Amino acid sequence: MGKGSNVQKAQAARERNQKKMGKSDEERKAAAQKAAKDSTAFMCSVCRQTFMVNVKLTLLHGHAVAKHPDKTPATCFTALVGFDPNAPAGAAAAAPAAVVKPKKKKKEEVDLSSLLDAGLSVGKKKGKK
Template identity: 65%
Template sequence: MGKGSNVQKAQQARERNQKKLGKSDEERKASLQKAKLDASAYMCKICRQTFMVNAKASLLYLHVTSKHDGTAPDACFDSLVGFDPNDPDGEKAAAAAKAAGPPKPKKVAKKKDDDLDALLSAGLGSKKK
């Protein structure tokens, strides 16, 4: 005996009500914890100022130059090791890599038409009568 229509209606009603309730307490806590981690993804080692996870290296470098003038960028943020202030977004490095390009494939030598004609004539000439 299969499920009756009342059972299906009750199940659908439970699903609708559960959607209306929203997140559970565990989901809310996990979401809040993730938001806190994202908000303090980068922290300056000197002044302890925090930056969001989507902060670019150029913004972090701007903080170093404006707040801690004279210090090395990597003294404030570990992610600024090897940072080039002349190329803050890495566009020059990307352009140089693109100019070099991927290695070119080797050209395969084409067979001459004479070889093909020779093969065809050899195949046609060995016909038995």
């Protein structure tokens, strides 16, 4: 919601700073260099394919296994040294899925209708007597 305005504010502040400091070209160059560095943060040392800085290790591991089955994953990416594909960091991320929402509401509804049924049958019996 407020993200858009924050971005606008940040951009406005950046523009102000650039005017003040008069280093926009240098800053832009540095930002471009950082972006280029980030986009090639991981490079396969076997086939030179590059990966973004925020790539998941499981993806790098998958590349190594799929493209270079004759090499060890750590040979392709130094980041994979000590990486265990059977216990990736993603295991922790999968935990929230185990949280089950309580189904109290539905149970109450069922209880209510069964109570109603019981009441109705009791009422009928009473009426019969």
